[in-house]
Amino acid sequence: MGSYSKKSSAEWIIDQLNVENAKLLAFVLVIGFIGYHGVLHLKYGSDSCTWLLTAGRYKGDHEWQPYGCMLHKYSK
Numbered sequence: 529m530g531s532y533s534k535k536s537s538a539e540w541i542i543d544q545l546n547v548e549n550a551k552l553l554a555f556v557l558v559i560g561f562i563g564y565h566g567v568l569h570l571k572y573g574s575d576s577c578t579w580l581l582t583a584g585r586y587k588g589d590h591e592w593q594p595y596g597c598m599l600h601k602y603s604k
Contacts, residue, residue, distance in 0.1 A: 535543070584594035 580594045580597065584592055584597075587593045
């Protein structure tokens, strides 16, 4: 009769943190972002000028603010 003890969930997670799993997670995230970016281009087109001019709202000071984009005013 050995002293076998079941691992807690925290110990199991710590055991899963290794280089191979980190590489796999990074790969899946990169593929996910590439897929998301591709879907956006297929759905909305690749012309960002159209996005800037057609999709947005007027802020409180009557300044146009495109969705997903921050416009900056530069001093010089």
